[in-house]
Every structure is written in structure tokens, then in C-alpha cells.
Amino acid sequence: xxxxxxxxxxLSAILFTIGVAGVLVKRNAIAMFMxxxxxxxxxxxxxxxxxSFFRDVTGQLFVFIVMTVxxxxxxxxxxxxxxxxxxxxSLDVDDASVLKL
Amino acid sequence: MLSNxxxxxxxxxxxxxxxxxxxxxxxxxxxxxxxISLVGVFIALAGLYVTLAAPFIAAxxxxxxxxxxxxxxxxxxxxxxxxxxxxxxxxxxxxxxxxILLAGALFAEAAFxxxxxxxxxxxxxxxxxxxxxxxxxxxxxxxxxxTTYLLPFEITSILLLMAIVGAMTLARRAAVRPTDIVIPGSxxxxxxxxxxxxxxxxxxxxxxxxxxxxxxxxxxxxxxxRDGE
Numbered sequence: 001x002x003x004x005x006x007x008x009x010x011l012s013a014i015l016f017t018i019g020v021a022g023v024l025v026k027r028n029a030i031a032m033f034m035x036x037x038x039x040x041x042x043x044x045x046x047x048x049x050x051x052s053f054f055r056d057v058t059g060q061l062f063v064f065i066v067m068t069v070x071x072x073x074x075x076x077x078x079x080x081x082x083x084x085x086x087x088x089x090s091l092d093v094d095d096a097s098v099l100k101l
Numbered sequence: 102m103l104s105n106x107x108x109x110x111x112x113x114x115x116x117x118x119x120x121x122x123x124x125x126x127x128x129x130x131x132x133x134x135x136x137i138s139l140v141g142v143f144i145a146l147a148g149l150y151v152t153l154a155a156p157f158i159a160a161x162x163x164x165x166x167x168x169x170x171x172x173x174x175x176x177x178x179x180x181x182x183x184x185x186x187x188x189x190x191x192x193x194x195x196x197x198x199x200x201i202l203l204a205g206a207l208f209a210e211a212a213f214x215x216x217x218x219x220x221x222x223x224x225x226x227x228x229x230x231x232x233x234x235x236x237x238x239x240x241x242x243x244x245x246x247x248t249t250y251l252l253p254f255e256i257t258s259i260l261l262l263m264a265i266v267g268a269m270t271l272a273r274r275a276a277v278r279p280t281d282i283v284i285p286g287s288x289x290x291x292x293x294x295x296x297x298x299x300x301x302x303x304x305x306x307x308x309x310x311x312x313x314x315x316x317x318x319x320x321x322x323x324x325x326x327r328d329g330e
Contacts, residue, residue, distance in 0.1 A: 002105050003112040006215045008149070011116045013211030015123055015142070017204045022127040024200030030132045030178060034139050037170065038123055041146055044162075052153040057236050057245045060158050061253075064246065067165050068257045072264035074170045078177045079271030085181050 008049035016042035029081050029091045033074075040070050111152050119145035132183050136175050143167040155237035 015038060022035030044063045051059025084096050122141030129135045143166045150159035235241060246254050 002108055003152075007112065007116075008153070010211070010215050011119065011149075013208060013215070014120055017208045017211070018120070018123040018127055020207060021200050021204040024203065025127070025197060028132055028183070030174065030183065031135055034126065034132075034135055034174065037166075038126065038139065038142060041142065041166070044158075045146060045149065048150050048153050048155050048158055051236065052155060055236050057241045058250075060155055060237060060242055061245050061250050063158050064161065064242070065253055065257055067161060068261060071165060071170060072260050074173055075264045075268040076271065078173060079268040081177060082181070083271050091181065091183055 005049055005053045009046060012042045012045040012049070015039075015045070027092050027094060029084065029093055029096075032093065033077050033081065036073075037070060040066060108152060111148070115145045115148045115152070119149070132178050133175065136171060136178060139174075140167050140171050143171070150237075153237070157237060157239045157242045 019035045019039035019042060022038065023032050026032050026035060044066055047059040047063045047066070051057065051063075081091065085091055088095050090096075119142050122138045122145065126135045126138035126142065129138060143162060147159045147162040147167070150156075150162060
């Protein structure tokens with residue numbers, strides 16, 4: 001019995017769901033950030049699975065671009081987190097629910 | 102080609118590792134442990150990419166995600182000296198059941214699609230489609246990246262440039278701190294520039310006009326003498 005395409009899609013759905021639940025439940029900005037990374041990775045898994053099963057390289061190119069976007073997001077997102085922490089002495093998103101200082 | 106049993110065992114092991122690490126990541130209260138669990142997810146996914154005959158993406162996954170991005174995250178966690186999340190009373194208490202409900206709905210939708218779309222996939226274009234072992238190699242990925250998808254690739258580089266500039270702008274200390282006193286229409290003067298004894302005085306003063314601000318800061322006399330009147 002060889003792993004089917006739907007197995008990979010199911011695994012991806014599970015990982016994405018865990019990421020969504022984490023973003024909604026977590027209150028720490030860095031933890032929410034890591035849950036977003038998890039969701040991006042779940043989508044990458046579907047891309048690679050489709051690419052492999054359809055024997056077309058396009059999906060893997062998309063993964064490459066998604067990874068670049070994730071890297072850019074990490075740089076800017078962590079910069080924002082550092083700025084918020086500097087101004088509020090806290091990483092809790094409830095403390096930063098108002099844009100005004 | 103790996104034998105079927107080996108493929109099955111690898112998939113079960115790696116999928117279990119991925120799901121277990123993901124659950125551990127959400128369940129942990131210490132962000133550092135969450136980050137380590139997330140590295141576990143990345144490694145498991147890299148292994149899955151290898152079983153899917155995509156070695157280039159697997160290597161990039163380990164280098165970029167587990168290497169660069171997670172090092173950045175852990176660096177920030179240690180820089181900010183984050184401790185465990187405190188168990189404060191939730192301001193929006195209904196969020197937790199809502200989160201579980203929404204996640205369940207999302208999972209149910211995915212399961213529905215997977216249950217009803219269960220055909221064995223065929224190569225999209227049999228004449229173009231290569232062998233499965235050739236598709237994921239660095240050569241074919243690079244060829245696609247620099248011919249058909251050259252424009253997205255170049256846009257990606259601009260995106261990275263924007264990210265660099267944005268991150269530097271954000272992380273830089275602002276010229277005016279919230280505790281500084283600003284005279285409208287004048288240059289920025291901090292209190293201890295004006296009066297060395299007032300270095301500890303950090304109360305911001307709000308004023309509508311330049312004259313009012315100058316009067317509050319008591320600098321009229323000083324400015325006049327400095328001008329050499």
C-alpha cells in the first residue's frame with residue numbers, strides 16, 4: 001500500500017487546522033507568528049504533493065516563492081514585534097489592541 | 102524506488118512526527134519550547150518532501166525554515182527575554198469555543214473534499230510531464246524558475262528588498278521618543294537638552310502653540326540669552 005495523494009492532503013489539512021486554532025487561541029505575538037508559519041508550511045505540503053503526483057514542477061516553484069514570502073514576513077513581523085515590545089513592555093496582543101500609544 | 106512498505110512506514114512516522122510536534126507547539130506555554138517543536142514540524146515536512154521526490158525543496162526547507170527563520174525567531178525570543186505566558190483572565194472568553202468550533206468546521210470541510218475527491222491523479226500533460234524522479238531535481242526547478250516563471254522570480258527579489266528596508270525602518274530607534282517634549286513649529290528639544298537637571302523629568306507636555314510650549318518649558322529667557330541678544 002503506497003501513500004495516496006489524499007493522505008498528504010489530509011495531513012496538510014490537519015496541520016493547517018492546528019495552525020488556525022493556534023492563531024485564534026494564543027495571545028503571545030511570537031506564538032501567533034509561529035502558528036502562521038505552520039499554516040504556510042501546510043499549504044507548501046499540498047503544493048509539493050500535487051507537484052509530485054501530477055509530475056509537474058510548477059508546484060515546487062510556488063513553494064519556492066511561498067518560502068520567500070515567509071522569510072520577508074519573518075523579517076518584517078519580528079521587527080513589528082520588537083517595536084511593540086519596546087513601546088508596551090509586553091508581547092500580549094491584548095495589550096496592543098489599540099493602535100494609539 | 103523505495104519498496105511500498107518502506108514508503109508506508111516513512112509516511113506514517115513523518116506524519117505522526119509532524120502532527121505531534123504541531124500539537125505540542127500549540128499546547129506549550131513557553132514560546133521557546135514552541136519554537137523547538139516547530140523545528141520538529143519543519144524537519145518532518147522536509148522528510149515528507151524527500152519521499153515525494155522533491156529533494157531541492159526539502160533542502161531549502163531545512164536551510165531556510167529550520168535554519169534561517171527559526172534562528173531569527175529564537176533570537177527575538179531570547180532578545181526580548183520572553184517568559185511563560187501568564188494565565189491572565191481572558192478578555193474575550195468566548196474566543197476559545199469559537200476557535201475550536203471554527204477549526205472543527207475547517208477540518209470537516211477538508212475531510213468532505215478529501216472523501217469525495219478520491220480519484221487517482223493523472224499527469225496534466227503527458228507529453229510535457231517528466232519522470233517523477235526528474236521533476237524535483239534542482240536542474241528542473243531552476244529551469245522553470247528562470248524561463249517560464251522569470252517575472253515572479255524577479256518580483257520576489259523586489260519583495261525581499263522591501264522586507265529588508267521595512268525591517269530596518271521598524272527596528273531603528275525613532276528620533277522622537279514618546280517622552281520627549283516637542284515644540285510645534287520648532288526643532289525637536291528634549292528636556293535634558295534644555296535643562297540638565299531635568300533629565301529625570303519625563304512627563305510629556307501637550308501644547309497647542311509654540312509660545313505656550315516655550316512658556317511651559319521655561320526656556321524663553323535661556324533662548325534669548327543664547328541668541329546673544
